[in-house]
Amino acid sequence: CKDLANIYFEIKDLKQKKDSLILSHNYLYPEFHEISDNIGDSLGLSLFVKEKKCKRVDFQGVFFMGSTSKIIVGNEKRLFVPDKPENLGCSLVDSIDTTYIKNWKEKYDGVVISYVNSDIYTKSLSDYICTSRNADKVIINAIKKFKGKKVLILPDKNLGKVMKARAIDSLKEEGTDVDPNIIEVYEQEKAYCHVHEKISLDYILSLIDKYKESDLLIHPECSCSFKLYEMTKKDKELKKKLFIVSTEQMVSSAKSSSAKSFIVGTEKGMVYRLRKEVPEKEFLPIDFAQCEYMKENTLEKLLESLKSDRYEIFISDTEEVEFREDGIYLPRKVAEKARVAIERMLEIK
Ligand code: 13P
Numbered sequence: 636c637k638d639l640a641n642i643y644f645e646i647k648d649l650k651q652k653k654d655s656l657i658l659s660h661n662y663l664y665p666e667f668h669e670i671s672d673n674i675g676d677s678l679g680l681s682l683f684v685k686e687k688k689c690k691r692v693d694f695q696g697v698f699f700m701g702s703t704s705k706i707i708v709g710n711e712k713r714l715f716v717p718d719k720p721e722n723l724g725c726s727l728v729d730s731i732d733t734t735y736i737k738n739w740k741e742k743y744d745g746v747v748i749s750y751v752n753s754d755i756y757t758k759s760l761s762d763y764i765c766t767s768r769n770a771d772k773v774i775i776n777a778i779k780k781f782k783g784k785k786v787l788i789l790p791d792k793n794l795g796k797v798m799k800a801r802a803i804d805s806l807k808e809e810g811t812d813v814d815p816n817i818i819e820v821y822e823q824e825k826a827y828c829h830v831h832e833k834i835s836l837d838y839i840l841s842l843i844d845k846y847k848e849s850d851l852l853i854h855p856e857c858s859c860s861f862k863l864y865e866m867t868k869k870d871k872e873l874k875k876k877l878f879i880v881s882t883e884q885m886v887s888s889a890k891s892s893s894a895k896s897f898i899v900g901t902e903k904g905m906v907y908r909l910r911k912e913v914p915e916k917e918f919l920p921i922d923f924a925q926c927e928y929m930k931e932n933t934l935e936k937l938l939e940s941l942k943s944d945r946y947e948i949f950i951s952d953t954e955e956v957e958f959r960e961d962g963i964y965l966p967r968k969v970a971e972k973a974r975v976a977i978e979r980m981l982e983i984k
């Protein structure tokens with residue numbers, strides 16, 4: 636399409652002139668693959684932004700991802716998101732009650748691990764941030780470092796349950812028995828991603844039955860993830876074909892498996908990345924799994940952002956997060972606390 640081609644070349648030109656690094660999440664439309672410096676999962680994009688030199692970052696994804704990257708790069712690099720924060724939302728971010736966290740900390744003096752899908756206030760109340768790629772490792776690190784303290788993982792109850800089980804099993808393998816009551820999963824109302832919650836156990840079992848030769852790539856946010864993980868303890872065949880992994884790990888799992896086809900249990904945009912990286916294999920998307928916030932990202936908006944410098948994120952001396960005409964202002968004191976929790980995660984190998 637001529638328009639798309641024009642937009643593409645204009646973006647390329649402005650990207651070079653403004654020395655912009657374009658980062659895109661794995662769920663975006665396929666045209667982002669051609670224009671981005673990096674496509675990845677939440678952890679991969681955070682690591683990439685930390686390493687690379689540039690004047691500005693154009694972060695294509697949802698708002699919590701852009702603000703996490705801004706907290707990492709600080710005021711050293713300008714960072715832009717393509718749309719208003721409310722259009723780049725996330726149901727997990729909305730599910731968090733910060734009063735619950737404050738009360739919990741007061742009651743237990745425990746360790747709070749927040750999933751990266753959280754706002755800056757939640758992050759500032761947390762001891763660690765984690766992502767779908769490292770949540771089990773972060774739990775293990777917290778248990779070892781803060782011996783005897785209670786640990787709270789939030790907000791995603793599905794990811795929380797499966798990562799808690801994995802952490803306990805890994806520690807057991809090392810010879811350390813952990814009382815499961817020491818890890819609390821935040822099981823509040825709506826503590827899930829509305830896209831992954833719909834990927835149920837019954838539905839996945841029906842696909843396993845239908846596509847017997849296919850392996851399964853399942854995001855830990857899916858409502859089936861914990862039950863599937865528990866089933867693998869008895870079902871060796873299922874264990875061989877099941878990967879409960881972050882979006883980035885879906886790529887490496889697809890490469891390493893001998894299977895020729897895969898059921899992709901996450902947002903359906905993920906299949907573009909998989910098909911590009913592993914063209915010799917087949918990927919079956921779940922058609923109803925679409926995140927409307929991720930789909931707000933378009934090349935038109937990216938171009939507008941590069942042209943007009945709109946929706947910049949600033950770290951400033953404001954008291955609260957402020958949405959102004961010229962951008963989004965994150966309060967420095969809150970951002971600093973959030974950065975400590977993010978850095979603690981980034982140090983865990
Ligand atoms: P990943 O970090 O696995 O890409 O997950 C991010 C996300 O929002 C999943 O819905």
Ligand code: SF4
Nearest residue numbers: 697725726828830926
């Ligand atoms: Fe948030 Fe779910 Fe969208 Fe991921 S898929 S950004 S968790 S709403």
